[in-house]
């Protein structure tokens with residue numbers, strides 16, 4: 001008697017042997033039976049571009065087109081949020097940042113990307129770019145990976161440091177307007193700026209972590225002694 005497989009994803013029985021697939025090595029469904037649709041149409045969690053090539057290589061929960069160069073793992077930051085992260089034995093990650101749709105940093109990162117591609121290609125650096133899905137539809141993680149060889153990594157790193165300066169990567173403006181809109185950040189700077197150094201959203205988050213309820217108390221005190229200001 002022939003064994004009938006059940007798709008590990010949609011759980012439908014797979015009657016036709018021609019439409020029986022197994023999850024690729026280094027995927028969530030590795031070695032598990034899958035129907036044709038689930039195998040092929042599973043949405044990619046990572047898209048990888050080798051060097052200056054235009055053809056993308058995808059990693060989904062069922063397929064891994066990088067032939068083991070990379071594998072993707074889900075990292076949850078809490079019950080609701082998380083992101084996919086890549087691992088590789090062949091390449092070393094030298095850069096990682098989030099591309100935020102409609103944020104100023106998007107154009108800066110595009111410029112960094114273009115300059116990096118040009119410089120790395122001219123200098124014979126074997127690199128990959130990876131775009132990874134996160135739980136936030138407006139946020140895509142962007143990585144640069146370089147062949148794991150000391151000479152390659154060092155040259156790539158130094159080149160990238162120069163490009164970061166050129167595109168003003170460290171400017172705090174690119175770290176604001178993410179958690180709070182600028183108006184809210186400005187208000188918080190007014191209230192807390194005499195006591196604490198607040199340049200970016202994450203400065204505020206660090207303060208909240210350190211001070212907790214005490215920080216809210218300080219904000220309330222500020223509004224008590226400055227009753228004219230609107231507190232919305």
Ligand SMILES: [Zn+2]
Nearest residue numbers: 007010035038
């Ligand atoms: Zn299926």
